[in-house]
Amino acid sequence: MNEVKAKKFLGQHFLTDESIAQRIVESLTGRTSNLIEIGPGMGVLTKYLILKPELNFHVVEIDRESVAWLHEHYPTLKVIEGDFLKLDLTALFHDTFAVIGNFPYNISSQILFRVFECRNQAVEVVGMFQKEVAERVAAGPGSKTYGILSVLLSAFYNIEYLFTVHEHVFNPPPKVKSAVIRLTRNDVTSLECDEKLFVQVVKAGFNQRRKTLRNALRSANLPIENVDETFLSKRAEQLSVNEFITITKTIQFSCFATPEGVMSTAEINEI
Numbered sequence: 001m002n003e004v005k006a007k008k009f010l011g012q013h014f015l016t017d018e019s020i021a022q023r024i025v026e027s028l029t030g031r032t033s034n035l036i037e038i039g040p041g042m043g044v045l046t047k048y049l050i051l052k053p054e055l056n057f058h059v060v061e062i063d064r065e066s067v068a069w070l071h072e073h074y075p076t077l078k079v080i081e082g083d084f085l086k087l088d089l090t091a092l093f094h095d096t097f098a099v100i101g102n103f104p105y106n107i108s109s110q111i112l113f114r115v116f117e118c119r120n121q122a123v124e125v126v127g128m129f130q131k132e133v134a135e136r137v138a139a140g141p142g143s144k145t146y147g148i149l150s151v152l153l154s155a156f157y158n159i160e161y162l163f164t165v166h167e168h169v170f171n172p173p174p175k176v177k178s179a180v181i182r183l184t185r186n187d188v189t190s191l192e193c194d195e196k197l198f199v200q201v202v203k204a205g206f207n208q209r210r211k212t213l214r215n216a217l218r219s220a221n222l223p224i225e226n227v228d229e230t231f232l233s234k235r236a237e238q239l240s241v242n243e244f245i246t247i248t249k250t251i252q253f254s255c256f257a258t259p260e261g262v263m264s265t266a267e268i269n270e271i
Contacts, residue, residue, distance in 0.1 A: 003069075004042050004063070004065050004066050004069050006041075006171065006172055007063060010062065010063055010104055010106070011106035012039070012041060012063070012104060013102075013105070013170040013171070013172060013173070013174045014041050014042060014044065014102075014170060014171045015045075015102050015169060015170055016169055016170060016171050017169035020165060021044045021047075023180075024045060024102075024180055025045055025100070027126045027162055027182055028098060028100060028124065028126055029124060029184060031096070031098065031184065031185070032095070032097055032123050033054055033055055033056050034056045034093045034097035035049065035056065035057050035058070035098045035099075035100060036084075036089075036093075036100075037049060037057070037058070037059040037060070038059075038084045038100075038101035038127075039061060039062075039063075039066075039084075039101050039103060039104050040059040040061055040066070040070060041063075041066050042066065042073075043069075045100065045101070045102065046070070047074075049100070050074060050077060056093075057077075057078065058078040058079075058080055059077060059078070060081075060082060060087060061079060061081060062083050062084075067079055067081045080092075084107075085107065085114055089121065089122075090118075095121070096122070097121055097122060098122070098123060098124035098125065099115060099124070099125045099126075099127065100127065101128070103128060103129060105133075105174070108129045108133055109149065111127070112153060113152075115153075115183070116153060119157075119185070120189075123185040124182070124183065124185065125157075125181075125182065126162075126180065126181075126182045126183075127180065127181065128165065128178050128179070128180050129178065129179060129180075130176050130178060130179075131164060131165075131178055131179040132145075132176065134161060134178075134179035134181045135179070136149060136150060137181060137183075138150075138159045138160070138181055141238060142237065144237065146237045147206050147209075147237075148202055148203055151202045151206075151241055151244055152202060153183060155188065155198075156185060156188055157183040157184060157185055157186060158183070158184050158185075159182070160181060160184075161181050162179075162181060163179065164177055164179050165179060165180065166178075192245060192249060193245050193249045197248050197252055198244065198245065198248045200222070201217065201222065201244060201248045202236070202244055204216055204220035204222060205239070205244070206237075212232060212235060213227075213231055213235065213239070214232035217232075222251060223251060226251075227251065228247075228250070231243060231247050
């Protein structure tokens with residue numbers, strides 16, 4: 001069949017530069033043999049990944065035209081037709097896995113939130129993102145681009161901004177530059193706080209990022225009476241992962257204490 005036509009509603013921009021495709025594939029560190037590629041399109045990365053026999057390699061593609069193209073050109077390839085965001089990754093991989101892809105820009109942030117949900121299995125991500133998103137994910141405290149994903153992911157991953165990719169190496173060319181980043185799982189197995197409450201605190205802080213943490217947390221109906229004033233007087237973008245953990249612990253063990261003990265996560269989430 002002929003080449004697949006990129007579909008705007010799927011956020012498709014097909015990479016055409018083979019050297020960049022090879023560089024992305026070579027950025028995998030090999031921490032696990034289980035690998036899933038998101039949105040392979042016409043297989044610009046796939047063609048190099050199938051040359052690695054040590055991999056238990058799957059691709060997931062939502063575009064039926066791309067699925068048909070892949071079946072025709074790579075008949076032995078394990079192709080999952082569907083939405084990565086709805087995929088049961090635990091059932092697919094009973095052990096750890098890595099994720100790679102030239103990710104559709106319209107769902108790239110959702111892909112990373114899904115990775116965060118699977119953080120105990122997803123040990124590595126190598127992906128192409130819109131440059132602005134890549135910078136946001138890799139940003140540290142004090143940066144204007146530092147945000148929710150920066151904090152949540154850096155709590156469990158080492159994040160590296162690998163290289164910038166220009167518009168002309170895609171078909172069709174996007175209107176923005178792109179970038180490749182790599183996330184590798186760090187040694188943190190769990191946080192020293194309720195992790196669901198941690199997510200809630202981080203989201204509350206950045207959802208009103210121009211406000212001080214005092215006002216942002218109060219707006220989210222989170223009790224702040226025992227939280228250190230040093231933290232409350234800052235904005236969320238000024239706080240490190242460890243400081244967010246400290247704030248969460250204070251809320252969890254002081255503000256949510258009951259005669260029977262600390263409130264459950266379910267009770268916290270109802271507030």
